[in-house]
Amino acid sequence: MSRFECIAYYLAAAALTVLDVPFGVYFSFGGPPNTQLPDSDAWSDEEIIHASETAPYLEGSDDKLVQISKDTVVKFCRHWDGTTSESLAMELVRKQTQIPVPRMRRTIHYLHPEGNGLIVMDLIEKCQRLLDAWPSQSLWQKLKIILTMRLYLRQIRQVQHPPSHSIPGPISSTPQRCDGLQFGFDSKGPFPTISALETHFRNAHSAAEYNALLGRARSSKCGPLNSSAFSSLVFTHNDLNMRNILLDENHVLWIVDWGFAGFYPPWFEYLGMKYASQKDQNPESWQRSIKYMAEPAFEIEEWMKNIGYDYSNLPR
Incomplete structure (x- = not known):
């Protein structure tokens, strides 16, 4: 960034920081309404499987989501380890934050054409993907979304799950393959330690120099x-693109699709959002807002670009 851009960024970031506290108080009085448990909770696994197949x-x-009743959807997952990791991520976020996420009803180990896991969860009714809703939002509504995302991302970073704190990647007692645009389009790992993750990026640098x-x-x-x-790992959604943020009729923001979530260095969330917005060619106003929502990592972003990680020129 130029000197002027740096000054403008820090002034805007300071202004948003001032707004964070009163907005957090305001937000605590809102949130999604409590709803009754869906009727499908009484269904057997076999009944849910049959309903999901038809x-x-x-x-x-x-995602591969099917609606099996008026208030319940089923997600078809590729791997059972990923199924359990995603469902645990959703539960941790529901219990430890104010972030609206679908209630996870159960997981089912079941072989299907997409993989071998099912997640049964609540349907979020009367909502739009932020990708579709963003252009019609007023300036104030966009500011409210930015402030809400700042609050959500602070809370996400505070999520605790001690068994996973030292293992980079999805929530698990053993190292798992890692997904995210920070790794390119293919999963990488597993990484048993944070040092192994560092080695991966050192190898990526060496490969860039060799090329x-x-x-x-x-x-x-x-x-x-x-x-x-x-130096540290924090809980990360790792796939916060505009399709995974939903805006309901009450202007409540929901965060969905926790399949890439796990524990990563703090800069992963920012780069994941940046890369997704570039890859999807999101509105410029959204792309410019990311550095105010996620904790920015400008130097690492530039480093990644220098070794070839750049999604801004992909064809549609």
Whole structure:
């Protein structure tokens, strides 16, 4: 960023920080209404499986979601480990934060064409993806969304699950493969320790330098990431794109699709949001707002760009 852009950023960030406290008080009086448990809670696993096999996919969803009753959906998951990790992430967020997420009703280990896991959860009614709702929002409504996301992201970083704090990646007692645009389009790992995760990015830097040496890419003109970038792990959604943020009729923001969630370095959330917005070619106003919502990591972002991680020029 230029000097002027830096000054403008810090002034805007300071103003938002001033608004955080009163907005947090205001937010504590809102939130989604409490609802009764769905009738499908009384169904057997076999009844849910049968209903999910015949139900249509939920319109407008990127996930493999089917609606099996007026208030219940089922998500088809690829791997059982991912199924249990995602369901645990949703439960941790529901119990430890004020963030509206669908209530997870149960998981079912079941072999289907998409994989071998099912997550049964509440349907969020009368909502729009933020991707669709954002253009029609007023300036005040967009500011409210930004402030809400700031609050959500602070709360997400505070989620605790001690057995997973030292293992990068999805919530599990053993290391799992990691997904996220910070790794490219393919999953990487597993990483048994944070040092192993650091080694992955050191190897990515070495590969970039090797490709430059062969003339396949320009030189990164940078050294490996400083070890301080891997000093801690925090809970991270890791896929906060505009399709995974829903706005309901009461203007409550819901966060869905916790399949990539886990414990990662603090800068992962910011880069994940940036990369997703670039890849999806989201509205410029949303892309500019990300640095005010997630904790920015400008130097790491530049480092990643130098070694080839850039999604801004992908074809539609």
